[in-house]
Amino acid sequence: MNTKVLLAASLVAVFVIGIYGTYAVAFAQYMGNVGSEGQTGSYTLEEALEIQRRRVAAAEANPASGSGTPYLDAGGVVGASVIAGAVFGGIAGAFFIRGRSGKYAAMGRG
Known part of the structure; x- marks a missing residue:
């Protein structure tokens, strides 16, 4: 009898943890700095792409640096x-x- 109750309680706990686990949502990082009044900066997609191009160019210019790991x-x-x-x-x-x-x-x- 006790093992059935323990098994049922464990099964319910697994389902409850699974249900609450779906509420954990990952939000995308905002682009830009937050101003003093809470507004985001003017960091646009084009600026982000330009920074990434510079990073790729710097990695290609210095191949000895590797991945950094x-x-x-x-x-x-x-x-x-x-x-x-x-x-x-x-x-x-x-x-x-x-x-x-x-x-x-x-x-x-x-």
Whole structure:
């Protein structure tokens, strides 16, 4: 009986979270700066396209800059993953080693 109630409550919770999740709407970023009285600036689509053209031209002029994501750097994706793995792996290793001995370890093992 309790498992049926728990299953039904869990199912209702999943549906309710799904319904409320649809209310989260992402709004597009406004173009331009907001003035002192709340009005938006005169940042038009043409100005935005011109800025993007300048960015593309600057990237083509300096191909050594790449995408800007240093994958093999310590501050990049792989470097940060290795450092995080080493830190958390060291902590997990310490817990595993300490767990093999002590007051609550199973008798006859280790």
